[in-house]
Amino acid sequence: MPTSQPTLAPLRVAGLTKSYDGTTVVADLDLEIMPGKIHALLGENGAGKSTLIKMLSGLVTADSGHLTTDREVSPPRTVKQAQRLGIVALPQELSLVPTMNATDNIALGQRVGIRAGIVSAGRQRQYAERQLARLNQTIPMTVPVRELSPVQQTMIAIGRALSQDARYLILDEPTAALTDQEAQQLFGVLRQLRDDGVAILYVSHRLEEVFALCDTATVMRNGTIVATKAISEWTQDAVVSAMIGRDQNTLYPERESRPGPQVLTVEGVDGFRLRDINLRVDAGSVLGIAGLAGAGRSELMRIIAGAQRPRSGRIGVAGTTLRTGSVTRAMRAGIALAPEERRSQGLVLGHTIRENVSIGNLGAVSRYGLVTKARERAITTQQTAALQVKARSSEQPVEQLSGGNQQKVVLAKYLAQLPKVLLLDEPTRGIDIGTKAEIYSLIRRLASDGVAVVVVSSEIPELIGVCDRIAVLNEGRLVAQVAADGATDDLILNYCYGRHQS
Amino acid sequence: ESDSSSGTSKSISVLTPYLGNAATKDVIDKFKAEGKKRGWDVNVTDTAGDFNKLNSAFQDAVAQKPAAIVLGSGDPTQISLGLKSAKAAGIPVFAIDAAPADGITANVTSDNADLGKKSAEEMVKLLGGKGSIVMLTHDPHPGVKARTEAAKKVFDKAGIKIIASKHVNVPGPVEDARNSVQDLLTSDAGKFTGIWGGWDEPALGATQALLAANVSNVQVVGVDGQDFAIAEIDKGGPFKATIKQDWSAIAAKTADLIAAYLKDKETPDPQEVEIPGVLYEGKQ
Amino acid sequence: MTPTSMETVTEAPEGAPPSTYAMRRSAALARLRASGTLIGFAALIVVFGILRPELFLKTGNFFNILEQVAVLAIVASLQTVVMIVGDFDLSVGTLASLVGVVTATLLHGGMPVIPAILIGLAVGVAAGVLNGFLVAYVGLSAFIATLATMTAFGGLALLIANGTTIFGLPESFVAIGQDKLGPIAIPVIIAVVVAALVWFITTKTTAGRRWYALGGNAEAARLSGVRVRRSRLYAFVLCAVGASVAGIVLSARLASAHPSAGDPMMLTSIAAVFLGMTMVRTGQANLLGTLVGIGILGVLQNGLNMLHVNDYVQQVLTGAIIVVAVAMSRIGKSRT
Amino acid sequence: MTPTSMETVTEAPEGAPPSTYAMRRSAALARLRASGTLIGFAALIVVFGILRPELFLKTGNFFNILEQVAVLAIVASLQTVVMIVGDFDLSVGTLASLVGVVTATLLHGGMPVIPAILIGLAVGVAAGVLNGFLVAYVGLSAFIATLATMTAFGGLALLIANGTTIFGLPESFVAIGQDKLGPIAIPVIIAVVVAALVWFITTKTTAGRRWYALGGNAEAARLSGVRVRRSRLYAFVLCAVGASVAGIVLSARLASAHPSAGDPMMLTSIAAVFLGMTMVRTGQANLLGTLVGIGILGVLQNGLNMLHVNDYVQQVLTGAIIVVAVAMSRIGKSRT
Numbered sequence A: 001m002p003t004s005q006p007t008l009a010p011l012r013v014a015g016l017t018k019s020y021d022g023t024t025v026v027a028d029l030d031l032e033i034m035p036g037k038i039h040a041l042l043g044e045n046g047a048g049k050s051t052l053i054k055m056l057s058g059l060v061t062a063d064s065g066h067l068t069t070d071r072e073v074s075p076p077r078t079v080k081q082a083q084r085l086g087i088v089a090l091p092q093e094l095s096l097v098p099t100m101n102a103t104d105n106i107a108l109g110q111r112v113g114i115r116a117g118i119v120s121a122g123r124q125r126q127y128a129e130r131q132l133a134r135l136n137q138t139i140p141m142t143v144p145v146r147e148l149s150p151v152q153q154t155m156i157a158i159g160r161a162l163s164q165d166a167r168y169l170i171l172d173e174p175t176a177a178l179t180d181q182e183a184q185q186l187f188g189v190l191r192q193l194r195d196d197g198v199a200i201l202y203v204s205h206r207l208e209e210v211f212a213l214c215d216t217a218t219v220m221r222n223g224t225i226v227a228t229k230a231i232s233e234w235t236q237d238a239v240v241s242a243m244i245g246r247d248q249n250t251l252y253p254e255r256e257s258r259p260g261p262q263v264l265t266v267e268g269v270d271g272f273r274l275r276d277i278n279l280r281v282d283a284g285s286v287l288g289i290a291g292l293a294g295a296g297r298s299e300l301m302r303i304i305a306g307a308q309r310p311r312s313g314r315i316g317v318a319g320t321t322l323r324t325g326s327v328t329r330a331m332r333a334g335i336a337l338a339p340e341e342r343r344s345q346g347l348v349l350g351h352t353i354r355e356n357v358s359i360g361n362l363g364a365v366s367r368y369g370l371v372t373k374a375r376e377r378a379i380t381t382q383q384t385a386a387l388q389v390k391a392r393s394s395e396q397p398v399e400q401l402s403g404g405n406q407q408k409v410v411l412a413k414y415l416a417q418l419p420k421v422l423l424l425d426e427p428t429r430g431i432d433i434g435t436k437a438e439i440y441s442l443i444r445r446l447a448s449d450g451v452a453v454v455v456v457s458s459e460i461p462e463l464i465g466v467c468d469r470i471a472v473l474n475e476g477r478l479v480a481q482v483a484a485d486g487a488t489d490d491l492i493l494n495y496c497y498g499r500h501q502s
Numbered sequence B: 001e002s003d004s005s006s007g008t009s010k011s012i013s014v015l016t017p018y019l020g021n022a023a024t025k026d027v028i029d030k031f032k033a034e035g036k037k038r039g040w041d042v043n044v045t046d047t048a049g050d051f052n053k054l055n056s057a058f059q060d061a062v063a064q065k066p067a068a069i070v071l072g073s074g075d076p077t078q079i080s081l082g083l084k085s086a087k088a089a090g091i092p093v094f095a096i097d098a099a100p101a102d103g104i105t106a107n108v109t110s111d112n113a114d115l116g117k118k119s120a121e122e123m124v125k126l127l128g129g130k131g132s133i134v135m136l137t138h139d140p141h142p143g144v145k146a147r148t149e150a151a152k153k154v155f156d157k158a159g160i161k162i163i164a165s166k167h168v169n170v171p172g173p174v175e176d177a178r179n180s181v182q183d184l185l186t187s188d189a190g191k192f193t194g195i196w197g198g199w200d201e202p203a204l205g206a207t208q209a210l211l212a213a214n215v216s217n218v219q220v221v222g223v224d225g226q227d228f229a230i231a232e233i234d235k236g237g238p239f240k241a242t243i244k245q246d247w248s249a250i251a252a253k254t255a256d257l258i259a260a261y262l263k264d265k266e267t268p269d270p271q272e273v274e275i276p277g278v279l280y281e282g283k284q
Numbered sequence C, D: 001m002t003p004t005s006m007e008t009v010t011e012a013p014e015g016a017p018p019s020t021y022a023m024r025r026s027a028a029l030a031r032l033r034a035s036g037t038l039i040g041f042a043a044l045i046v047v048f049g050i051l052r053p054e055l056f057l058k059t060g061n062f063f064n065i066l067e068q069v070a071v072l073a074i075v076a077s078l079q080t081v082v083m084i085v086g087d088f089d090l091s092v093g094t095l096a097s098l099v100g101v102v103t104a105t106l107l108h109g110g111m112p113v114i115p116a117i118l119i120g121l122a123v124g125v126a127a128g129v130l131n132g133f134l135v136a137y138v139g140l141s142a143f144i145a146t147l148a149t150m151t152a153f154g155g156l157a158l159l160i161a162n163g164t165t166i167f168g169l170p171e172s173f174v175a176i177g178q179d180k181l182g183p184i185a186i187p188v189i190i191a192v193v194v195a196a197l198v199w200f201i202t203t204k205t206t207a208g209r210r211w212y213a214l215g216g217n218a219e220a221a222r223l224s225g226v227r228v229r230r231s232r233l234y235a236f237v238l239c240a241v242g243a244s245v246a247g248i249v250l251s252a253r254l255a256s257a258h259p260s261a262g263d264p265m266m267l268t269s270i271a272a273v274f275l276g277m278t279m280v281r282t283g284q285a286n287l288l289g290t291l292v293g294i295g296i297l298g299v300l301q302n303g304l305n306m307l308h309v310n311d312y313v314q315q316v317l318t319g320a321i322i323v324v325a326v327a328m329s330r331i332g333k334s335r336t
């Protein structure tokens, strides 16, 4: 552990600049990260946070600028170079090798359990388990990580980043996929590392946790720094207005429910994890689904949307029974599911925003099987405007967008379907606080237009803020349904843990 | 054209699908030498077994207006298009080791039926007029097919039983024949005493399988008379004989016919010239 | 206002591009890179044109090249479809041979031309359904499935033809492969029609969109409502139909059917598509790129023939030139 | 906390997941599926064994099969490495031919055996560096790069051999391909050593881990500090060395070198690896799977020969049986 290094130099960044195709994304940026401090980096989607981090960690090469640690160096050009400077980053987009198991992912690129180029699988596994134990995780160690849940994958990625003896540890939205409990686990480890003298740069869109965890906060806007202050000198409102350049009204919209007829019926659904799920959602209402990681929330969404076949049970839409197991059929019946994993499930990364939106709306953008570009543009523009997608044009490939903006494109695709039942699995993951408010009011607006909305989220306050009712899953069973109005974090959380069975 | 002014330099295009085949390469090299002697400019184009490309090669050649085109060993039924374009441009086509066809001025060849017959007769002789054999064949090649058919007739007449007729894959015929014969030595051990190869490469593969299995009572005969076959026969092993095609004579005869044609447009008669093969059964 | 020129999509709809000289220059560079392969192609033509202007640059030779690549272009155009979906079809070569042999056998047996061709095409459709079923529904990898059917189709062709060439086909059939409309051979016209159709389907229709999405991210496509398996099946069926048309045209052109006549088209058709894939930013298969790929292969062969390069050397040069032509598309490109 | 997957059942006993039974059952099913191809292989042996027990099941025949597949197994073992990385190498066949020809030419010219072999191997290393450089550093797709070098190597082999067979190689060289150690042919021993080495490197060393990481997600590998390009280059070099060893052994076995003797190994080596990929859950290339793939191909050909199946029918059956063998691995598997 880095405790062996008594005094660490701060990491100073000077004049760091990056442009893509003539567009400056990070402009002449100066920043100082102090050892023994957790430093928050905040900013709206597309502000340039991830780009900055990628430059520090050798994933993209800066156009200009330099770094100073013990001495002045040019920005790293490879991950190895960054590691030699003591910089280790956990990137925003999970970067595990999907076909490898947890052990191999954690040990990859490290010198643990290797003698003369030969790997000792046993020692690597012990090592990997130790790393995960620090996060209080027991994760199957012999399964390819692509078969694990997003939370488990995140935990593995964090475990690996923590294990790399970083002097400067950079985390890009590590908690985006975590529930509060797992986040707390992570914070414990981060505080420990801070006390050991590690300098930590921490990016997040969850302001509460930033205020709870960090010592300093920097706000970025459009590739430059707006302000850096000690956390005690910031208020949430000040952060938000620095981020978006204006004052933010309330985060959560007014809730005026006018429930219509029942649209979605889930009866006795059994799945891989799910046991006997019964649910009903009315037109014009918003149902939240809470649960711990692996509780089966995503599975429920996937089964309703036809992406996965239930073992038994019935799904009804507007009075008719849906034949399960086909996304296309579910879509025809008016169900849309915005999936939780934007990169692997939501987007064709090399394709443009327009193409990504229209692949989910081929019926609407075509006539006699011929695609009409004008309609594509119209639909794309309408949705991306509502969601404030920040991009050069709708012809920009989505792989070039910031994480949050990619998430918005996923939402745009499914919103454009004008569904009767809209299923949103972690819709605000990685989305900045300004746009979150927009998405919440959008959800309410859709509801008041008569759409039945189901929101899965790991942020309980968010569920309480936007939903009418909240259903809680625990190990595949539906353990409670409560009205959101008047519900508290603690109450929901207790249900999530399966306590409090009243 | 530039070359007509010199009077002596004529351009001849040789087109072949089989330059990868040693025998074809041999006769074409010999023809090139003959051409050089006569002051011709001989160009060779190979299409590596691709007949669609061979037709294209005819078109490309015709565009360059050579004095004559030589088809080096290829089934003319598949190149009617190429032959047509040559005919339309008034360029004569001479064939080596092919077959007579419309558009071919003359075909000089070993008589494949004769090669098959002679090799089979040698086999019958080696077996003392009785026994059973294996044939290694490749029907998609018309020359080898003609040999096979002629050989079969001889065997049938002599009362030699053909217990298996194996199709040999190309490329890699030596290895393929070797494996096939190895399998036959297991499945039909002792049931055959002769192996007839449609050309020398499978015969070589068969020989190696026999040597590796220490089988000494099976005789091998090939066709073509390639160098490696001659060398193998000289060793006195199972490979007993091959029928040499007289490539020098074939190349020289073709060059003669072309020269005569170029001199006074004399169309050869007959249009099919067959040069007999010569038995090779080792150094005397 | 801001140092960046990023804007919300809708705030700058189709209007003036947000930025400046620098951006335009680098966009031009990107376009140049994308067309690197095209430049390679042009360079080939220039070099051959300079070396043998009197032969290579003649119109007659141009039509020759077109005629020479026509059959391959048909196969490659539809191979493009399968490769858009992210698979490839190794069976196209032997399928072309098989369909050629089937059609020729029927014609030889006295069947009129139209029904013989239709039966040939039906064999092709069946073969495509088999390939598509194995890949899309059984879930085999395209390589192993089409390698297996490639082997089987080749065996069938040999069986039906009894290992040998079928010739003596009716004039009216041979005309399909050998007649001309003015200076243009019928196979060229067929190839142009096929390529135009494929271009239209892949770029203008919902089917094309589905294929591209499928090839880009099959899971995302499925969750967007694309019937992934059906879509993939169609791609294989179309590809097989293309191979069958090519097989028929080829046997008409050769006035005979040989049980392995079409085999060499497998590798070359895939090579043409791969060459074309270097021409677009996404690196996905695309019809125009495939046609340039076909052009490169055709010009290369014709040009080297015109130069009387020794055949073995020609083979070495072909390999080297392909590398150079494709490497052009990588100029200045940073790490992958 | 919440163990989710099947393997946890034993590892996290305290968590008592809800459906232990279902999980265990499905784990067994998964294992069955993974070994589907192995079952296919076993079924082949059983069927041939029943049909021709007196021939097929003899030890002698077993050694025959080993001998017949030995050279191919060398190529396929190292093709596995390139395919672990997610690419493939089409040039192995012509490279084997080229190295065979080079070595034979040198031997024929009177060079002693050891230096001739070393020079042959050096040619292979150079070829592998070329392939690896084009793919890893220039960034060409493996298909197009190795297709180009395949063509070039084939041309070189023809050039050097002057298109013909080189024979008359020294006894001490031929021994490498033809001698036996007890009942076991030397090529078999070489193949076993090569396969064991490849197994060791791919499963036990950091180099192997890097290759698997690279093939699983190159970007993630890069992020973990793997030198992606160098690692990929090494894979191609190793593969080329394998092809060269195979080329040398093949020419020793045939006591002669033919400029296209190794060519057929390209497709079959890739096929063997693909067959083996069906045997693991991740669907990645793996040495043991490749060996089973080789086994399937070898047994199939030998068995059909024993049954005296007509060669053309044999080809059709080979295709069909491969499909069935691989399809076994998909039993009950839902859509991809």
Ligand SMILES: Nc1ncnc2c1ncn2[C@@H]1O[C@H](COP(=O)(O)OP(=O)(O)OP(=O)(O)O)[C@@H](O)[C@H]1O
Pocket: A020, A021, A025, A043, A044, A045, A046, A047, A048, A049, A050, A051, A052, A092, A390, A391, A399, A400, A401, A402, A403, A404, A405, A430, A432, C006
């Ligand atoms: N490869 C690229 N090509 C072009 N533009 C890019 C590329 N990568 C990033 N950008 C642009 O740079 C800007 C900054 O992106 P970045 O990912 O740094 O944002 P961010 O602050 O991390 O946002 P988020 O909170 O959404 O993750 C975005 O507008 C994005 O479109």
Ligand SMILES: Nc1ncnc2c1ncn2[C@@H]1O[C@H](COP(=O)(O)OP(=O)(O)OP(=O)(O)O)[C@@H](O)[C@H]1O
Pocket: A147, A148, A149, A150, A151, A152, A272, A273, A291, A292, A293, A294, A295, A296, A297, A298, A299, A300, A340, D004, D005
């Ligand atoms: N068809 C299936 N095969 C194997 N495992 C499955 C299948 N369906 C679900 N699972 C497993 O069941 C668990 C529940 O998954 P689900 O994605 O629904 O959880 P979640 O409540 O959404 O939590 P998360 O926050 O991890 O997304 C996961 O661990 C997942 O791996």
Ligand SMILES: [Mg+2]
Pocket: A049, A050, A051, A092, A172, A402, A403, A404
């Ligand atoms: Mg980001």
Ligand SMILES: [Mg+2]
Pocket: A297, A298, A299, A340, A425
């Ligand atoms: Mg989930």
